[in-house]
Amino acid sequence: MRFHVLTLFPGLFESVLSYGVLGRAVEQGHLGLELTDIRDFSRDRHRTVDDRPFGGGPGMVMRPEVTAAAVDHARARMPAEAPVVYLSPQGETLDHQKVAELADLPGLTLLCGRYEGIDERALESRVDRELSIGDYVLSGGELAALVVIDAVSRLQPEVLGEPASAAEDSFVEGLLDCPHYTRPQDFEGRAVPEVLLSGDHGRIRQWRRQQALARTWERRPELLRERGLSGPERALLSEYIRETGGDPAALEELPGRVE
Incomplete structure (x- = not known):
């Protein structure tokens, strides 16, 4: 499984994905992870990626030409069947069934927005699917992208030390997990x-x-x-x-x- 993440903060992923189950999976080659800094596609010397919204209002909006160039770069490096997924509060809510669907794909390109979001024209022309991890708002899509990577990766062969662990997780059969116990008695x-x-x-x-x-x-x-x-x-x-x-x-x- 390959992940290509488009973000303004690639260092955030480098730190988190260096530990635990995912860190081992990346190190052993069971997961592929590529990080692209969206600022690399800015067209000015200040590496500007956002601008004021038309019509006024608070905050800034990520520019469409910068976002589109970053997505085009990622698409050229990913399998043709790998969709571009934008992490957004307006997206369909992630659940186990959707995680299982994504886990069957050869890869995912995850687009992380910031500020007030991304210019709608870039989303219409470049994004295949929008996903939300819940009915609340985060400062950006990075944490949501990490949730998607973790959940999808757990269903990949050889990622977990014990494959049966994923099969017995909550929601796999539409049920919550049972309680667990260890020493002392x-x-x-x-x-x-x-x-x-x-x-x-x-x-x-x-x-x-x-x-x-x-x-x-x-x-x-x-x-x-x-x-x-x-x-x-x-x-x-x-x-x-x-x-x-x-x-x-x-x-x-x-x-x-x-x-």
């Missing part, structure tokens, strides 16, 4: 659930499934309304709700699901 009077010490892998799998269903039901019920429940899942969640003093009848509103 007792922490401040809180014990590890007995089932995890039993050595019975069948019981452990069932417990983890039940906990994932329960956590999703309690914290993100809209995910279950969209996803539905299979027969065995409905039985597991009903059992949990009864044991915690709830009424399983509330599950009747959830659609069925075929596994």
Whole structure:
């Protein structure tokens, strides 16, 4: 997987992507990363990339000819199938399904805006897709681009030390992840659930499934309304709700699901 990032602050990526899982993946050649400073395509000696907006208003806007030249440079260096993605609060919200779609591509060019944004004409002529990481505004697209790189990279072969880790993450099956425990067995009077010490892998799998269903039901019920429940899942969640003093009848509103 190759990433080409267009930014005014390439040093920000160099520092962050030198550590942890992504740093190892880049070092070992499992991920390709190229950084381009948008200022390199400015046409004046001051390396100006922005100007005042037509119509007035606060802030500055990134100039279209500078942005377009940077994108054209990146396209020439990336696979033809690699889209140009602009990180923007106006974009479609990133979720696991979109991350999985992006992970199947040979590469991504990530365009990071600053100031009040980028001249709309450059976006219309050069950008294939706009993505947002949430309904809030950042100072620029760099942090959002790092989120995309991290999320997409986790689904690439050989990036994670244990490939099964990505397959068991939250949202992969439309559920939140189950709780996890390690040593010591007792922490401040809180014990590890007995089932995890039993050595019975069948019981452990069932417990983890039940906990994932329960956590999703309690914290993100809209995910279950969209996803539905299979027969065995409905039985597991009903059992949990009864044991915690709830009424399983509330599950009747959830659609069925075929596994």
